[in-house]
Amino acid sequence: MGVTEDELKDKKALYSLNCIDWHLLPLPTPVLLAEVAAVAKGRFVGDPSFEYELTETRQQGEGDEAVKEEFTMKVTEEKRLAATVFNIEKDVSVVPRGAFIRTPHDTVQVNHSFQGLSTLEARNLGNYLHFTEPQQLKKKSILEMADLDPSIDFLDPLSEDILKGSWSLQMEGSSMCVLRSLLWLGLTFFHVPATPQHGYIYMGDGLKNLDLPFML
Amino acid sequence: MEQPEEVPHNPTEQAAICFKAFMLKNSPKSNLNLYDHLVRVLCKVMDERPENAVDVIEDLSLEVKRTGMRDKQSTLRDTPPVPAVQLLAEQQKTLFTRGSGDDVEPEEELVETPLPNLAEQSFYLEQAGVGLPREELQRIHLALKQLVDAQPLQTCRFWGKILGTQANYLVAEVDFREGEEEDEEGLQEDGADEEEKEGGAGDEDEEEATEEIDPLPVSAYKPPPAVPKEENHTGVNKFTYFVCREPGLPWVRLPPVTPAQITAARQIRRFFTGNLDAPIISYPPFPGNETNYLRALVARISAGTQVSPLGFYQFGEEEGEEEEEAARDSFEENPEFEGVPVPEMVDSMANWVHHVQHILQQGRCVWVNLAEKPEEDLEEEGDEEEGEEEPDEPEPEVGPPLLTPLSEDADIEGTPPWSCKMSSTLIPQFAIAVLRSNLWPGAYAYATGNRKFENIYIGWGMKFVGEGYTPPMPPAPQREYPSGEEITEALDPSLEEEQALQAALEERRAAEEEAEELEGEEEEEEEDDY
Structure with a gap:
């Protein structure tokens, strides 16, 4: 939270599983946010290295020459946590006026x-x-x-x-x-x-x- | 003070005294005098020491006058509005006074009271990481005491807190002593019966009307028969619930829940407003207002999340013999239960059991065969519709029996329905087992190694549904009327066609006139037709 002179910008977040060892969350980039939104579903598991997977089938080419390819997107829970924290901060962080x-x-x-x-x-x-x-x-x-x-x-x-x-x-x-x-x-x-x-x-x-x- | 009384020594002094007296004369208009005013102005100059005081002396004088006037402008003051906090505090004041009944036989009350020990529960809940602030809990404890004093209760339990958008609900789960229930319920049931009767009468009237006059199209839709409500002390209505918005405000008794309300509540997701009379505007329509919705939700949450350690409750012996006939719906405390060790409770969900009956799809805990009922009704009405096909005997719904271990609960889209942990891994000797429901976020249970356990719910009353909620689709539109000749629209004839037809008819008429001159009446009729 607010590690620089400006309270609003450059926020950083840390996470911990036991309140003793704290780890820095990765900075959420637009790409990461999009990936997380697409892949991560359901409840959190509680393991930062857990990987959410999404397999998509995309068609390339047209007509009979269409080739089906399978893409697998993977997102770790740590990244999902970073994105979630960012989203919560963005949507609902509140201060009184003044x-x-x-x-x-x-x-x-x-x-x-x-x-x-x-x-x-x-x-x-x-x-x-x-x-x-x-x-x-x-x-x-x-x-x-x-x-x-x-x-x-x-x-x-x-x-x-x-x-x-x-x-x-x-x-x-x-x-x-x-x-x-x-x-x-x-x-x-x-x-x-x-x-x-x-x-x-x-x-x-x-x-x-x-x-x-x-x-x- | 004594100076003016002394005899003046010289005329200058006397003149000064006279002038002072003149200055001390009060003006009848403003009730001020010049002397006091000058004193105030000079005091102000001394206090504030403004630069170039002589330039601003008029303003200073005016200001002094104005401040003097302001006090006297009006002696009436606005009474400040009583703040809501004060009103609430006055209502809560009764919580902190001892009732007159307490003094009579204190010993007896101490033994018999069904009041729960909230302070002890909060001690354990605090370790579990949930609960309410101590001050609030103390107020709730006192409010529960008020409830216990006011009603003839057998048991009383703090069920939890449901958050709403404008206010929150505190829910108490109580069981009345046998035979001492209020008449309120009887009245309500009568009302419901009357409504049903009225509905029936209305249908008969309609039937008569259809026979008499021109047959209007009658809707072939018959509402499915309503599932009968479960009696008090059984199934979903096993306990009675009281709610209040703030401790100290009156407790409101929730009406018994009907199966229709439970099935409707399952299909909608809504926040509570905090106002019990608020309408529930939703699709599918919910039968009742927020009171009924709250009651339905409390029943669902209870059925889903009220758990106890394995072995704490056992089935009564009498009931055990009738096991095959009906699902057992009552149990008693096992006096020999000695508690399950905490590590075992944390490790295995099989050591926790549901002690509230599962609610079936029908909205009841005990299944009712709806197909039987219409038959009886028909017989009473006089066997009018004997030829009608009897509906197939539906399969009875069977839910998991009472005291089923949690390990048999279904997963929610890959998430286990319960999470369990120990309150402290550093001091496991005194730790308690904490159980959290993932299906109903906000529902918690704890159990100590020695017989103590409790369930609490603090949340929004929202079930976890995984992917986004999809409201049920409206029913499919009715089929079109089968198209036949009598309702098919034909093209209007053109002018030429009409003229040709007319010509043809005239020819025919002329031929008929020639052939059968005697029958003139028919011709007239034909003329009428065209």
């Missing part, structure tokens, strides 16, 4: 004067931002951009997710705000209003909930 700030040097840093959202603000999904490279922000009109503070609002708010209702926002206990993702079941974010405490954790089976449109 917790990070973009400096004039265009680096993203922790906002040390962040005092937390107020209790009212914490109930609004628009005050939570995706902590990843913004996708929607560039498409906004100048009129919409006028209301935004460029040093704080440089990320996409959750309220503008394409699938409305893919987040469950609840006040838990007396003063804790809990945000759960329905797209990646198992991702939970917490924020204690009026304090800078916030964080998220993913504990789940590493499978994206593709059935979400049927379930709302």
Whole structure:
């Protein structure tokens, strides 16, 4: 996580099976992501060297001269884990608005004067931002951009997710705000209003909930 | 303070005192006086020490006046809205007070209470790596106590927590003492019966109507007979369930589940909203609202994931003799059970058994022959349709019997249905066996070496289905009506054809007139036709 000056870029992830020996996950490239998406299915096994295999039959040539060839794609579980971590970070990493700030040097840093959202603000999904490279922000009109503070609002708010209702926002206990993702079941974010405490954790089976449109 | 009372020594001093008195005169309009105002302004200048104070003295004066005025503008204040947290806290307050009944016979209650020891369970669950925060668990414990005090319960167990999009459900599994159930159920059953009767009456009316008037096309579709609901204390309705959203809020009793609800719940995937009255909008349509869906899901999860160590339960001796006739559906605790060693429980799934009956495809635990029932109905109605073919006797569905080892559970697309591990490999002497369901993510069970075990479910209520969920297809459209002559559309005749036909008819009429002059009536009829 955030090993360089910029909190947003160059994230690295480590994994461990026993919380003592930690290994660096390979960096996910677009090729790797595509391979994993095609090959890896089902639950994780728990062995980084386990290989998922997919055998495809492709036809080459046309008509009678068609030649069937079998391609076998292999992906290790370690690569799949790297891709999954990357996807979760990309889709559902959350920070409260204002917790990070973009400096004039265009680096993203922790906002040390962040005092937390107020209790009212914490109930609004628009005050939570995706902590990843913004996708929607560039498409906004100048009129919409006028209301935004460029040093704080440089990320996409959750309220503008394409699938409305893919987040469950609840006040838990007396003063804790809990945000759960329905797209990646198992991702939970917490924020204690009026304090800078916030964080998220993913504990789940590493499978994206593709059935979400049927379930709302 | 005493100075003004003394006799002034000289006229200058007296003039000063007079002027001070003048300045101290309150204005009737704003109830201020100049002296106090100047004091405040000068104090402000002293405090803030602005540069070139003389330039801003008017602003300072105005500001001082304004701050003075603000206090007096309105003595009415908005009452702050009572925050939801406070409302909840007030409702939870009752949890932390001792009821009057507790003081009467404390010893007796301590012995008899069916209240589970949640604190102990949480101790083990914590080792298993699952569970709820201690504070929340304590509240739940108190809420369960409230439930036990309010209802005549035989057993009570914290079943788990189901997450919803707006609120979560805490589920308690209880069994009423015999004969002390509330009348609520009886009423509900009566209601259901009435509905059925009404439905029947409606059908008869329709039949009468069809005989009387012009025969409208009657739909040949007959809904398949509804599978009868299982009685309380048997099958899927063996236990009663109570849910509440937050500890301290009232517990709501879930209605008994019907087989139709279970079969429908199997075909849909939906999140809970946290509102029991929310409708379930889905395809295929679900009979009931979220209360019923929750109950159906609780039944399915229980049947799939409630497990116990092998040998903890045994079949009663009486039941054993009737074994061949019916599937055994009750069991008792084995008093001689001494626990299975933890390493063995971790190694072999055969040391865990299901202690809740499998739910059949029909939506019941005990299979019912549906083909028998319509026959009886027909006889009652008066043997009208004797000639109708009786449906073939369906094969009875048989599920795995009660107390089947987990090792016989089916795999889910290559994934084993259960994962088991020891809570600690470093101190195996005191470790417990932790079992995790892969079929129902969120379902956990633990067992210690000495008779203690528990099941808990904390999750979204979603079964793992492997590949993406595919909603069932709508039924195939009805076949077209067989096309025959009477409904085939013919081409309209053209003008020439009509004229030719008319000419031909006139010729024929002329010939007929000549031939049979006597029968004029027919001609008129023919004329009418054209």
